[in-house]
Amino acid sequence: MLDILDNLQERYNAKDFALCKKAYDFAKKAHENQKRASGEDYFTHPCAVAKILADLGLDASTIAAAFLHDVIEDTPVSEGDIKKEFGDEVLQLVLGVTKLDKFEFTSKEEEQAENFRKIFVAMAKDIRVIIIKLADRLHNMRSLNFLSHERQQRLARETLDVFVPLADRLGISQIKCELDDLCLKYLEPEFYEYLSTNIDVMLKETEGLIAHVQEELKRLLADSNIKGEVFGRRKHLYSIYKKMKFKNKTLDQIYDLVAVRVIVRTVDECYEILGKIHHEWKPVPGRIKDYIATPKPNMYRSLHTTVMTNFGKIFEIQIRTYEMNHAAEYGIAAHWKYKENKKDENELDSRLSWIREVMEWQGGLKDSKEFLNSLKGDIYSSEVLVFTPKGDVIRLAKDATPLDFAYNIHTAIGHRCIGAKVNGKMVPLNTVLQVGDVVEIITSQNSKGPSWDWLKIVKSPSTKVKIKQFFKKEMKDENIKTGRSMLEAEAKRRGVNLSEILTDESFLRIASKLSFTSQDEMFASVGYGAVSTNHVIVKLLDFYRKSQPVPEVSTFVNTKKSGSGGVTVKGMTGLLVRFAGCCNPVPGDDIVGFISRGRGVAVHRSDCPNLKNVENDRLIEVSWNNYASTSYNAGIKVIGNNQTEVLTIVAGAVAQLKLGIISTNGRTDSRTKQVIVEFSIRVGDKTELDDLIKKLQQDSKIINVYRTTT
Numbered sequence: 001m002l003d004i005l006d007n008l009q010e011r012y013n014a015k016d017f018a019l020c021k022k023a024y025d026f027a028k029k030a031h032e033n034q035k036r037a038s039g040e041d042y043f044t045h046p047c048a049v050a051k052i053l054a055d056l057g058l059d060a061s062t063i064a065a066a067f068l069h070d071v072i073e074d075t076p077v078s079e080g081d082i083k084k085e086f087g088d089e090v091l092q093l094v095l096g097v098t099k100l101d102k103f104e105f106t107s108k109e110e111e112q113a114e115n116f117r118k119i120f121v122a123m124a125k126d127i128r129v130i131i132i133k134l135a136d137r138l139h140n141m142r143s144l145n146f147l148s149h150e151r152q153q154r155l156a157r158e159t160l161d162v163f164v165p166l167a168d169r170l171g172i173s174q175i176k177c178e179l180d181d182l183c184l185k186y187l188e189p190e191f192y193e194y195l196s197t198n199i200d201v202m203l204k205e206t207e208g209l210i211a212h213v214q215e216e217l218k219r220l221l222a223d224s225n226i227k228g229e230v231f232g233r234r235k236h237l238y239s240i241y242k243k244m245k246f247k248n249k250t251l252d253q254i255y256d257l258v259a260v261r262v263i264v265r266t267v268d269e270c271y272e273i274l275g276k277i278h279h280e281w282k283p284v285p286g287r288i289k290d291y292i293a294t295p296k297p298n299m300y301r302s303l304h305t306t307v308m309t310n311f312g313k314i315f316e317i318q319i320r321t322y323e324m325n326h327a328a329e330y331g332i333a334a335h336w337k338y339k340e341n342k343k344d345e346n347e348l349d350s351r352l353s354w355i356r357e358v359m360e361w362q363g364g365l366k367d368s369k370e371f372l373n374s375l376k377g378d379i380y381s382s383e384v385l386v387f388t389p390k391g392d393v394i395r396l397a398k399d400a401t402p403l404d405f406a407y408n409i410h411t412a413i414g415h416r417c418i419g420a421k422v423n424g425k426m427v428p429l430n431t432v433l434q435v436g437d438v439v440e441i442i443t444s445q446n447s448k449g450p451s452w453d454w455l456k457i458v459k460s461p462s463t464k465v466k467i468k469q470f471f472k473k474e475m476k477d478e479n480i481k482t483g484r485s486m487l488e489a490e491a492k493r494r495g496v497n498l499s500e501i502l503t504d505e506s507f508l509r510i511a512s513k514l515s516f517t518s519q520d521e522m523f524a525s526v527g528y529g530a531v532s533t534n535h536v537i538v539k540l541l542d543f544y545r546k547s548q549p550v551p552e553v554s555t556f557v558n559t560k561k562s563g564s565g566g567v568t569v570k571g572m573t574g575l576l577v578r579f580a581g582c583c584n585p586v587p588g589d590d591i592v593g594f595i596s597r598g599r600g601v602a603v604h605r606s607d608c609p610n611l612k613n614v615e616n617d618r619l620i621e622v623s624w625n626n627y628a629s630t631s632y633n634a635g636i637k638v639i640g641n642n643q644t645e646v647l648t649i650v651a652g653a654v655a656q657l658k659l660g661i662i663s664t665n666g667r668t669d670s671r672t673k674q675v676i677v678e679f680s681i682r683v684g685d686k687t688e689l690d691d692l693i694k695k696l697q698q699d700s701k702i703i704n705v706y707r708t709t710t
């Protein structure tokens, strides 16, 4: 194993080598006494992976991460340990690899394989993570013979479906070809056996001819005064297997078992020597390919031609520059190859970001379009791919929520959804799903059906249609009647008549907020419980009060004179200033003043939804000023599983931060059984409020916390 260190010492400068050596020692200790299936020390595996990556020319951070790639998963070493010893860059690489390890690809369907590749790429934020993963897989495939037959088949299949295409797209043909052949060995053992023995026999027969062609080519180079080299290379078995299988050829019908390669210094020389070759030997029609003018999607560049030699044998000849040859072998990894010559520290970073840019770029450049699409897909623009607990991939619209997921699985699952887990943790139903999330839906037979609020949460139009269809069925006269009298009663309880606050105009205003299309729809949904009476009446009252000449008296909490402390109105003194009760601004919030008729200026948070529809000329610039001596009321909503628990936790946090609770108001959601408690909290400024919210968010018993506006 020590030879890997010698190898690294030769390749890297002192500082980089020191990093590699440190990772080597660290991983060796961490994996001490662990064994592989082969009986070897486990540590031989990370060493082999590091060696593959060093041969590809990757940077020292990648090599360090390669040594460490299994320690988080398989040893007691923690993330913090790695961060402390090796810094964030190495940690992120290790975490990236660890995260990808969690997915086992099981489906055999072609489309799922494509999805899986996309997830893979999208989740590995740094392209080096994928290259480490490829090296990891390559070494695991090399030592596959120690595993059970079943496991061999599964890994080989997965390698062929997921890893080989990735290596191909990244242009790393060295890894791709070796993986190809290893897959063939385990998936088609008889074919593999047949090919490897027979090819050797055929190659023996043609050995002399190949040597002759190479000599002729060297002569052509010398005659044309072009400096270059000539190599003969056997094609890898899988490419021959593919030709036999899909083009229905027998082994002796394949005339390009060996590719002869001519490597020169410039593009001009490539074309020049191609002309000379065609002058010497007749080209086979339709077999000339110019991948220099039109590179392959993975950036492969070369000239290919197949010629009939004057001694009656057909050969394929590839012509390229040294640079192209290098890129063909190493693909994207070639970008790290000569890092030792780097001029400044940031060069690698800029190269990395360039690669990302290229990979994420959606437009233009025809040649690489397929490359980009296949690699990045439209993940970043319009869709997100997530897993079911069984590992099936579900394709959803970008920003989709667990509800979209539930309805995507089955409408009935959506209707009965009462909660969701993402990656094993309970989450609110409006959580935005991320690529690669494992989503589990919790349903209940007792669920009465979707909630009207869901229409605002769900992302996909088809989910909305499904929810609306459910509500349509409930549009019965009976529900409409019940809903109307429920609203009338609630209005009366608050001292108004429903007919007074529910007008065509006010309905139009709240209809868009609540996604209703008609008053009957609103009554019906109240009638069977999809929307609470409170919800509707508060909105109606709010609109009603705003349209009244003397509004909002009760909603103002603190009253102050402008300039005397708290808030200053731009360019004015002596104005009455009030704080709006709907959004309860506190010092530190972005604020704006609303000039109310005859009642001075009401100060709102600038993101207060109630300001959305007011005329701009009634808004005025205001700012915080000398507020330290006063306290302010702010509203927060806390969601948990148990009311006493929520109260205890919030009271504890408030006491600890030396704030005060003004009021609380709790209820239980009939569908989710979650407890929702609204608090009015006395704070000095926004920082104090933010501290409280952060503290509550950190408590595992609290499901969600947010600041409220009514």
Ligand code: MN
Residues within 6 Å of the ligand: 045, 069, 070, 136
């Ligand atoms: Mn590994």
